[in-house]
Amino acid sequence: MTRATRAEDPKARAPLRAGPALAPAVFRELRRTMELACFKWDVQVGDTTALAPFPLFLDEATWAHLGGLAERLTRETLAAEREILDRPALQRRIWLPPALQRLFRRAAAARPTPSAARVMRFDFHFTTEGWRISEVNSDVPGGFTEATHFTALVAGCFPGTRAAGDPTKRLVDALLGRARDEGAIALLSAPGFMEDHQVVTHLAKQLRDRGAAAFCASPAHVRFHDGRAHLISAEYHGPLGALVRFYQAEWLPRLPRAVDWEPLFVGGRTPVSNPGTAALSESKRLPLVWDELGARLDTWRRLLPETRDPRDAPWLRDDGWILKSAYCNTGDTVSMRPHMTALEWANLALRVSLAPSGWVAQRKFVTVPLETPLGPMLPCIGVYTVDGRAAGAYGRVTEKPFIDAGATDVAVLIAEERP
Template sequence: MSRAAQAEDPPRCVPLRAGPVLERAAFHELRRTMELSCFKWDVQVGDTTALAPFPLLLDAATWAHLADLAERLTHETLAAEQEILHRPALQRRISLPRAHQRLFGPGAPPTPAAARVMRFDFHFTTEGWRVSEVNSDVPGGYTEATHLPALMAGFFPGTRAAGDPTKHLVDALLGAAQDLGSLALLSAPGFMEDHQVIAHLARELRDRGAAAVCASPDHIRFHDGRAHLVSAQQGGPLGAIVRFYQAEWFPRLPSAVDWAPLFVGGRTPVCNPGIAALSESKRLPLVWDELGARLDTWRRLLPETRDPRDAPWARDDGWILKSAYCNTGDTVSMRPHMTPLQWATLALRVSLAPSGWVAQRRFVTVPLETPIGPRLPCIGVYTVDGRAAGVYGRVTEKPFIDGAATDAAVLITETDA
C-alpha cells in the first residue's frame, strides 16, 4: 500500500487562467494550419472542435515550479525502474505483462535509450498541485504542445510557449542515431491518432536532414542486435527507433515479429526503450515501500493509491478505479459518472482480476472560468532526458481527462501579468 500524498498548503489563488477567445476567422485559420501543416488530423471530433479557441495562461514562476517538479519526478521514476528491473516479484505486483516479465530476466541487458520522454499530468486542486499519473511508455501530444502554443502566442503579445518538446526530442534522436543510417518510427496500423504523431516527428527529422521512415513493428528485423528495415529501398542498420506502439500490445503480435530487442538485448537505441513499461504501470505506487529509491516528490504529489482489495471503492465514491495500463483515460471509472449497469459490469471485472487494477483517491480540480464555460484543466509537463521540455494542455467538463478532452495551448506570461 502506498502512503497517502502529503497535502500542500491550500491554494490562495489559482495560478492558471483562461485567456480570451480568438476571433472566429483567426481561430478558423489556426485550426486549418494545425490540420494541414502540423499533422493535427483530428481537429474535429463529431460536432465538437478538438482545439480550444482560447489559451491557458500560466505565470512564469508557476511554470518554473512545475518544470522543477517534473524533473524531480523523472529522476525518481528512473531510479524506481532500475530497481524493479531486477526484481521479478515486483514486476508481478505491478501487473507487468508476463511476456515482458520473461524478457526482463537475469543477464538480459535493457536496450539503450535513444531518448527518454515522459509526460506528467498536473492538476491544480483544492489541495494545491497534484499529479494523476506519468505517461512514460508512449506519450503523445507533440504537435499540440509545439505548434499550437506557437501559433496561439502570435495572437497574445507578451506570452510565449513553455517550450518545444518536439525540438528537444528530435535533438536527442539525431544525437543517438549519429551516422548509422535511417530512423524508423513505429506505430500501429489503423490508429490515425498514433500515425499523426510519428508523421509529425518524421517530418521534423527530415527537415533536419535525417532519413526518417514511418513503419510498424513487423517492418523491423534484427541482426546481431542491430535493427534493419525490411525494404528494398533501405540498406544497412537503422540509427535509432521511435516506438509509438504501446508496450502491452507487443505480445499480441504474430510470433514471426521479433520485438524483444526493442526491450532487451538490442543494440539499436530506442525511444522509448521497453524498460519504460515498468513505470507506465498505474500499480507502481503499490511497491514504493519495497524500494530503496527515494520517491519524496511522488509521495507528495500522487493521491493515495491502493490495490482494489485494500480500498473501499465499492461503497465510497471518494475513490476511482483505473487499469494498470490505462491509456488516455480509457478505463478511469467513477460510479457517479456511470450507469448502474456499467458500474456493475466494472465491479465484476475488478473483482475477478483485482491484480490488474488500482483504486486511487479522488482529488477535486479547481475549475476555470473559460469563454466556453467552466472547464477543468490538465497541464501535461514533458521531460526529455530528464529536462523539462514543454507543456500539453487540455480542458474538459468531466472530472477526469480522457480522449474526449479538448486540446488547449498553454502560454507563459510574466508573473505580474
C-alpha cells in the same frame, strides 16, 4: 502506502487562468493550418472541436515550479525502474505482462536495449489541495504536434506570451545525437490508430527537416542482425541509427511470432526511444510497491493521491475513489460510479472482482475549475521531460471530472506580461 498530507495553499495566488477567445476567423485559419500542415487530423470530433479557441496562461514562477517538480519526478521514476528491473516479484505485482517479465529476467545477461531518448509526461492538476498529479505517461506519451505547433500558433496571436518550451525539438535533438551517422531513424506505431500516426508523422517530418532520413513503419518492418536494427520497407531497406517506439509496450507481445520485437527491450544494440524499461513505470500499480523500494520517492508521495489495490479500498461503497486499469491509456478505463449507468458500474465491478490485480483504486481529488470562454472547465497541464529536463507542456481542458480522449487540447502559454 499512506496518503500524501503535505499540501500547498491554493489561495496563495492564481497559478493559471484562461485567456480570451480568438476571433472566429482567426481560429478557423489556425485549425486549418493544424489540419493541413501540422498533422492534426482530428481537429473536429463529432460536433466538438478538439482544439480550444483560447489559451491557458501560466506565469514564469509557476512554470519553473512545475518543471522542477517534473524533473524530480523523472529522477525518482528512473530510480524505481532500476530496482524493479531486477525484482521479478515486483514486476508481477505491478501487472507487467508475463512476456515482458520473461524478457526482463534475461536482462542481466542480455542487457536492456539502450535508450535513444527518454521521454515522460507528468499530468498536473491544480486542486483544492494545491498541485497534484494523476499519473505519468512514461511509455508512449503523445501530444507533440499540439504542444509544439498549436502552442506556437496561438502564442503568435497573444503578444507578450511564449510557449512553455518545445518538446518536439528537444526529442529530435536527442534522437539526432544518438543516431549520428549510423543509419536512418524508424518511427514505429500500430496500424489503424490515427492518433498514433499523427505523432510519428509529425516527428518524422521534424527529423527530415533537420536532414535525417526518417521513416514511419510498424514493428513488422524491423529486423535485427547481431542486435542491430534494419528497416525492410518499400521506402528504405537498410540499417537504422535509432528507433522511436510509439507502440504501447503491453501490445507488443500480442504480435505474430514472426515479428522480431523483443530486441526493442532486451539485447538490442540500436538505441530505442522509449526504452522497454518504460513499461515498468507506465503501470498505474507502481505505487503499490513503493514501500518495498530503496529509492527515495518523496515527490511522488507528495503529489499522487492515495493509491491502493482494489481489494484494500472501499470503492464499492465510497464514491471518493476512482478505478483504473494497470495499463490505462488516454483515460480509457478511468471509472467513477456517479458518471456511469447502473449497468456500466455492475459490469465494471464484476471485471474488477474477477481480476483485481490488474486494477488500482485511487482517491479522487477536486480540480479547481477555470472560467473560460466556453464556460467552467477543468484543466490539466502535462509537463514533458526529455532525458530528465523539463521540455514543454501539453494542455487539455474538459467538463468531466477526469481527462480522457474526449478532452480538448489547449495551448499553454507563459505570460511574460498580462495579455
